[in-house]
Amino acid sequence: MNPLQFNLRAKVGYLLSKVQEGESLSKLLDDQLNNITEKDRALFHQLVLGTLRYWYNIKAASLPLLKKDLNNPYVEGLIYLGIYQLIFTRIPPHASISETVTAVKQLGFSPLSGVVNAVLRKVSRDQENFKQIIVNAHGLPSWLYKRLKRDWPEQIQDLCLALKEHAPLTIRVNQKQTTRNNYLALLEENHIEAKKCNFSQSGLQIFSAIPITQLPGFKEGLFFVQDENAQLASEIFDKKLDGKTIIDACAAPGGKTTHILEKFKVNKLIALDNNENRIQRIQENLYRLKLNNSNIELINSDATTWQSKENIDIILLDAPCSATGVIRRHPDIQLLRKMSDITQTVELQEKILNNMWNQLSIGGYLLYITCSILKIENENQMENFFSNHIDAKEIPINNHWGIKQKFGRQLLPVDQFGDGFYYCLIQKVI
Numbered sequence: 001m002n003p004l005q006f007n008l009r010a011k012v013g014y015l016l017s018k019v020q021e022g023e024s025l026s027k028l029l030d031d032q033l034n035n036i037t038e039k040d041r042a043l044f045h046q047l048v049l050g051t052l053r054y055w056y057n058i059k060a061a062s063l064p065l066l067k068k069d070l071n072n073p074y075v076e077g078l079i080y081l082g083i084y085q086l087i088f089t090r091i092p093p094h095a096s097i098s099e100t101v102t103a104v105k106q107l108g109f110s111p112l113s114g115v116v117n118a119v120l121r122k123v124s125r126d127q128e129n130f131k132q133i134i135v136n137a138h139g140l141p142s143w144l145y146k147r148l149k150r151d152w153p154e155q156i157q158d159l160c161l162a163l164k165e166h167a168p169l170t171i172r173v174n175q176k177q178t179t180r181n182n183y184l185a186l187l188e189e190n191h192i193e194a195k196k197c198n199f200s201q202s203g204l205q206i207f208s209a210i211p212i213t214q215l216p217g218f219k220e221g222l223f224f225v226q227d228e229n230a231q232l233a234s235e236i237f238d239k240k241l242d243g244k245t246i247i248d249a250c251a252a253p254g255g256k257t258t259h260i261l262e263k264f265k266v267n268k269l270i271a272l273d274n275n276e277n278r279i280q281r282i283q284e285n286l287y288r289l290k291l292n293n294s295n296i297e298l299i300n301s302d303a304t305t306w307q308s309k310e311n312i313d314i315i316l317l318d319a320p321c322s323a324t325g326v327i328r329r330h331p332d333i334q335l336l337r338k339m340s341d342i343t344q345t346v347e348l349q350e351k352i353l354n355n356m357w358n359q360l361s362i363g364g365y366l367l368y369i370t371c372s373i374l375k376i377e378n379e380n381q382m383e384n385f386f387s388n389h390i391d392a393k394e395i396p397i398n399n400h401w402g403i404k405q406k407f408g409r410q411l412l413p414v415d416q417f418g419d420g421f422y423y424c425l426i427q428k429v430i
């Protein structure tokens with residue numbers, strides 16, 4: 001059958017199988033969206049994201065229904081998709097079941113359509129019971145659950161629930177173009193509901209469901225979409241960055257680079273990243289936000305080896321990480337990350353840290369950041385760093401947000417608030 005003739009569930013099932021094979025959802029969505037009619041796009045998104053969000057909850061509830069492992073990622077994904085529709089959407093059960101069973105056949109697995117039909121009918125007959133089992137499951141891959149429970153024994157239950165929530169839409173008002181109050185007034189004029197963020201001085205949370213590009217002033221660069229907790233990087237520095245030479249060591253797509261340029265009058269900013277396509281995105285963002293000045297240099301290079309030719313006052317190191325703090329926005333991370341990846345990521349972070357530290361002038365500061373909630377990438381990474389660098393001194397971040405750690409501060413994702421982030425500020429003292 002021509003894939004273009006697949007029903008919507010088959011298109012979702014195909015995409016879910018690709019995520020199971022290790023492809024990232026944002027790239028798949030970019031590639032697939034042209035195959036989805038305009039009127040189906042909202043439902044397509046809901047079904048993909050919803051099924052991935054509750055993947056491990058549904059897995060826990062559906063395993064006892066299967067006599068043996070199906071060993072078929074397409075059919076596994078379609079069963080979860082069917083159950084997601086039955087438990088979490090208002091789609092009539094008969095439509096959820098028949099559309100999903102048709103998808104199984106369209107994808108070439110007719111012999112398994114009877115099993116899928118039987119499982120979905122069973123769930124449909126006993127919806128309340130299954131809903132309880134699903135919402136009571138921790139809903140994470142077991143390696144991640146064990147690690148989080150070890151790292152956050154007191155917070156683990158709230159954390160599991162928070163990771164299933166929808167993250168709020170938060171923007172950062174471009175202070176070079178307008179003020180937060182003026183932009184809030186503009187939103188009110190356009191009947192768009194929003195409120196000021198608690199911790200970020202330029203953040204606004206948007207409540208109205210509206211495409212980002214239709215918010216007023218998108219093209220003019222009046223704002224940038226950025227989680228509130230990601231905005232804290234620039235808040236930590238207060239006025240300290242005026243006149244400084246700065247490296248943003250892992251800069252793409254430029255969220256923190258552009259914030260620094262909006263907030264401070266820097267001497268020079270070098271934005272480094274080893275991904276050429278993503279460097280292009282920094283360029284686009286600089287251009288849209290009207291921050292494209294001659295004192296900014298974009299460099300496509302590897303931060304584990306790159307050498308600076310000039311004295312560097314400040315390094316922002318927003319390290320590549322497990323991204324476990326942003327699972328709410330990217331639920332595919334739950335399927336994509338494996339324990340072995342974490343070990344490699346921690347090693348990469350250490351290499352980048354060591355090389356960038358060598359680029360920093362004495363008296364300068366390095367801000368280490370991750371969007372991870374795993375201590376091995378955060379507090380433990382810093383503990384290791386301080387034990388190997390007698391020239392490093394922690395500068396405590398005395399803010400109200402987050403949880404103070406032995407080194408640095410950790411923010412955990414909280415319903416209606418920001419994502420999981422970690423910050424540690426270090427000064428080079430000798």
Ligand SMILES: C[S@@+](CC[C@H](N)C(=O)[O-])C[C@H]1O[C@@H](n2cnc3c(N)ncnc32)[C@H](O)[C@@H]1O
Nearest residue numbers: 250251252253254255256273274275302303318
């Ligand atoms: C967490 S993201 C950075 C987000 C960015 N700071 C922002 O606020 O928009 C991490 C970045 O590190 C980059 N990266 C990964 N390994 C790298 C390396 N060895 N050298 C330089 N950049 C690297 C990735 O391409 C990715 O863009």
